[in-house]
Amino acid sequence: MLKYDIKDIKLAEKGKLRIEWAEMDMPVLRMIRDRFKKEKPLKGVKLAACLHVTTETANLMITLKEGGAELALCASNPLSTQDDVASALVKYYKIPVFAIKGEDRDTYYKHIYQALEIKPHITMDDGADLVSTLHKEKRKLLSHVLGGTEETTTGVIRLRAMADDGALKYPVIAVNDAYTKHLFDNRYGTGQSTIDGILRATNRLLAGSIFVVCGYGWCGRGVAMRAKGMGARVVVTEVDPLKALEAVMDGFDVMPIIDAAKIGDIFVTVTGNINVISENVFSKMKNGAIVANTGHFNVEIDIEGLNKLSKSKRVIREFVEEYTLKDGRRIYLLAEGRLVNLSAAEGHPAAVMDMSFANQALSAEYIFKNAKKLEKKVYSVPEEIDREIARLKLESMGIKIDKLTKEQDKYLHSWQMGT
Structure with missing residues (x-):
């Protein structure tokens, strides 16, 4: 059975x-x-x-x-x-x-x-x-x-x-x-489905917003690309100087998370690490900030720290929890901090x-x-x-590509042939 x-x-x-x-x-x-x-x-x-x-x-x-x-x-x-x-x-x-x-x-x-x-x-x-x-x-x-x-x-x-x-x-x-x-699933799949999850959960306009992407690996690149395409001003936070430099060269603002916290409207973590958005970062966020995760586990967001800062919380929309902080500011956590693209959308x-x-x-x-x-x-x-x-x-897809000629293949595997 x-x-x-x-x-x-x-x-x-x-x-x-x-x-x-x-x-x-x-x-x-x-x-x-x-x-x-x-x-x-x-x-x-x-x-x-x-x-x-x-x-x-x-x-x-x-x-x-x-x-x-x-x-x-x-x-x-x-x-x-x-x-x-x-x-x-x-x-x-x-x-x-x-x-x-x-x-x-x-x-x-x-x-x-x-x-x-x-x-x-x-x-x-x-x-x-x-x-x-x-x-x-x-x-x-x-x-x-x-x-x-x-x-x-x-x-x-x-x-x-x-x-x-x-x-x-x-x-x-x-x-x-x-x-x-990773070149396709992580970049194009995560990029599109993360935006899809955020929009289904919030129905917010991305154009004109400050959209903070925490992590610029292949998934982060995809999310940043799609947010920019929707008209958002994208800010990237990173710990790796090479990835941070790449984000700058791709046209994004790069800064520490504590600085991004003060200006961001929407935050997405995509690092694979813990406490990327910590209690200290939450304490600096604007009223109405939206926080989501598209890394695998919800540990990227310090939910326990957010609870400590809050005097109350409620579910205001499906997959949206409103945390009211002790000073009256409100922060909105999507999908309990879990994968927003699979929780609030279809992946x-x-x-x-x-x-x-x-x-x-x-x-x-x-x-x-x-x-x-x-x-x-x-x-x-x-x-x-x-x-x-x-x-x-x-x-x-019905796409054909070229093949190396014997001469080209020989050239690529030879050290005797110069310029």
Whole structure:
């Protein structure tokens, strides 16, 4: 009997239609699915996935199942689950799902434990909560695991720290590091979906506002680009001098967060670090400032510090909490400080997740075929996988590119030929 824990199975029909809608914009994953269906490269593999339960993720799960894998899926964030999608995966695709939008912390971890009951050979993570739970609380299951994949920057940081400490007990492929992932998903996906989440939650006009982006990695670049495109004056805060210099050269104002706090209208954290907006920063903000996070965990915003400064709070709109400070100023926190693009909107567009999840599918296949050769460390996605995904994406778009001639190839691999 299929095990699952979802909000309402009656939502399945709506979810199925939305999964089909997303699938139309995921041609690369569709090509991989067609091959997987014929070859069954994951036959016999048990795979536990801790991912955002969205329409795009559903198409990845369907692809993996077509490849022969036995699956269990739980959410990688308490607010990112699309309940209708979870229902459709259970009812129509017979995939065990353990995820409910808005679940509390205890339920979140209970769902991770339930997904691990499959005794996975491969883990698929987004933020490394599944991997860390395995290593801390379910160590007996580690002997079954061949390897894993990790979707996001935050998770890769955690896993590299584990590897450096000698704590990582199986190889993991950092899907986030693939060019076809971070150059597109992080920049274009995060950029668009973050703005989408903020606008759905607040319905505020961005044009003319001072929009503060905390962190100028690939995700920060995307958010800054899209905010500027909407007419906002963008301010970037950074700790890395190279990224700060790049932001200046891209035409943005750069300053310390404490200075940005005094002028900003909207703040977005996207660093992967803790307390980026601290109690001290909140104390300097203008009345009416809006604060959101699009980094993986809500730790980027010091919510406990905001509570200390406040005399009251209330939910004034869906996904908007109004904190009234002791001096009367009001600060608005979006989506409880969790991923605003997935909590208040639908996450990345399917077209970019097409490449990200193509990386996931092909990396899972690679792990299963090469597990015996891999060490207990974090690997980048093999270059041949990255290039194949780019090739397939171009093919799906009807775009052709040039090839090197024999003479050109020889020149690039020779040191004898000069100017």
